[in-house]
Amino acid sequence: MIKILLVGLWVCALTLGGVYAAVSFSGKPGENAEAKAETPTEYVAGEILSLPVVTDNAVTGYFLAKVSVTVDSEKAKKVHLPIAPYITDQLFGLLVGDKLIDLPTAGSFDVAGLKTKVKDGINGKVGEELVTGVIVEQLDFLSKADLNSGDPKRRSSTIKIAEGEKPPVSAKAEGASH
Known part of the structure; x- marks a missing residue:
């Protein structure tokens, strides 16, 4: 039972770390808006x-x-x-x-x-x-x-x-x- 609980905590930690990395490396929110605002x-x-x-x-x-x-x-x-x-x-x-x-x-x-x-x-x-x-x-x-x-x-x-x-x-x- 403790192994299952530790595996669950490990998966939660990896998921949170992945989400944090994705958000932090995607750039500032203003940068994406500027890229979309460029003239085609x-x-x-x-x-x-x-x-x-x-x-x-x-x-x-x-x-x-x-x-x-x-x-x-x-x-x-x-x-x-x-x-x-x-x-x-x-x-x-x-x-x-x-x-x-x-x-x-x-x-x-x-x-x-x-x-x-x-x-x-x-x-x-x-x-x-x-x-x-x-x-x-x-x-x-x-x-x-x-x-x-x-x-x-x-x-x-x-x-x-x-x-x-x-x-x-x-x-x-x-x-x-x-």
């Missing part, structure tokens, strides 16, 4: 772009770019605009029109600045804070001389302006649906 986002894939670089009235090469964005899901449902053309327009304006990248110093390019300008530009055109993040998946430069040479080894001189980021794994690719 959707991934909108950008298109692969080939943007010409014009120097002295001649095309000297091409930027290869793929930039995608994450958007606020709730606001995207209300806006009903395709986001991919806005991404293309922003990149074309920044890389070709504003000549944001100086090719001799392309290695020191400010990727964070590009992301901010793309985000702010799209949000400004849409009229609200729709874009929550920018993902630079590819940003390279190919010179026209390398492309015109028939030698594939020469194409290895591609200037990688930014290391590509991976899109979110759980992201739902929306493409041009918004």
